[in-house]
Structures are given as structure tokens and as C-alpha cells.
Amino acid sequence: MDGGSLESCQADLTRVPTAREVVRRAIEEFVRPHQQRYLIEVLPALALIAIWAVLSSHVATGWPRIAVALLPLGAIGWMFAAMLRRLLGKDELEQRIELIAIAIASACVGLASLGWALLESVGAVAHGSLFYVLPGLIAVYGAVKLWALWRYR
Amino acid sequence: MRNRVRELREARDWSQGELAERLAVSRQTVNAIETGKYDPSLPLAFRIAKLFRKSIETIFDPENGAS
Numbered sequence: 001m002d003g004g005s006l007e008s009c010q011a012d013l014t015r016v017p018t019a020r021e022v023v024r025r026a027i028e029e030f031v032r033p034h035q036q037r038y039l040i041e042v043l044p045a046l047a048l049i050a051i052w053a054v055l056s057s058h059v060a061t062g063w064p065r066i067a068v069a070l071l072p073l074g075a076i077g078w079m080f081a082a083m084l085r086r087l088l089g090k091d092e093l094e095q096r097i098e099l100i101a102i103a104i105a106s107a108c109v110g111l112a113s114l115g116w117a118l119l120e121s122v123g124a125v126a127h128g129s130l131f132y133v134l135p136g137l138i139a140v141y142g143a144v145k146l147w148a149l150w151r152y153r
Numbered sequence: 154m155r156n157r158v159r160e161l162r163e164a165r166d167w168s169q170g171e172l173a174e175r176l177a178v179s180r181q182t183v184n185a186i187e188t189g190k191y192d193p194s195l196p197l198a199f200r201i202a203k204l205f206r207k208s209i210e211t212i213f214d215p216e217n218g219a220s
Binding site: 032090091092093094096149151152153 | 182
């Protein structure tokens, strides 16, 4: 490698991307085919979840209550399948970033829930709800993915 | 691992986006390879070598790590 190319590589390692570059890259990612397909697949599931949010407060008794309570499972299952298809459409670095984010999110939520259960067993904390596991996974996954995207920017 | 991907790309006057399209990867991956933050898999290294009509060892140098 000649001196000029080496200098340009070193300069690029320390250069912080401008806001315009960040926006342009986000748009480039958004218009990639696997990303478009993912959005098309996920939108109906999100619409179903929105309908559930409205219905769940109006159905109070009997078997419809149980059916409505379980309604989001199908939509969320469909979303997971769409996420898997999206993951398989990514290239090797993107899949590596996803793996890091999923692994760290699983470890953090696993440790937090185990810690809570241990405290619960000695009566130090109130009975915890499983309702927070999925949002916790999504939140940690998102935070780790942002870090990984910055790391490999 | 140091590599000559940026040098070879610039010699052909391609943008990172154009190279990414030719290699069927994201622009982020091309940038990460060029800056030495990510070492490509063997199949991707072969695709890069084939695209630039060079051998892998003339593009990638395992003796010199990226800074």
C-alpha cells in the first residue's frame, strides 16, 4: 500500500461522520430490498396489535376475553418470522452485529430475571411479572445494536 | 488485517456504494473492511479478489494489523 492510501485510511478511522452522512446511510439501509420486504410484512402485524389494544379494553368476560388476551401472540409470532427472514437477507457483517446484539440482550435479561428470582426467593422483592421480559430484550437489543452500528460505522 | 480494497476501489473510481452493490453486501460492510474494523469471510475475500482480478494475498496482508 502506498503512503497516500495509508494516510487516507488512517484519516478515515478517526473521522466522525457528519449528520448528512448518517441520514444518507440510514436512507440507503431503508431502501434495501430485504428491509422493504420486512416493513411490508410487519405492518399488518402492527395493525393487528393496534386493533387488539382497542379491543382488549372492551371485552371483559367469558371466552372472548381469553381469545382477545392471546390475540397478539399470532401477530408477534408473525413479526418474529419476518425478523428472521430479514436477518437471513443481511450480509455477514450485519449478521454479526445482530448476533452480538441478540447475545448481549439475552445475557442481560437472563441475568436480570435470574437476579430478580433469587431476591424473590428470599422475599426481598415483590413477585415479578414476565410481562417485562420481551420489552427488556427489545430495549437491550436496540441499545447494543446502536453501539455495534457505531462501532462498525 | 491491512488491505488494499480502498486503493483498488478508488483506482476504478467506484464509490463504496457501487462496490457494495457489486459484492452484494451493505455499504457499511465495505467501509468496515476498508478501515480494517472487519475482516471479511473467505468467500467474501474471494469475491473481492475476483472482482479486482487479483489474488487474495495481494489485497489482504495478514502480517500487518489495522491501527
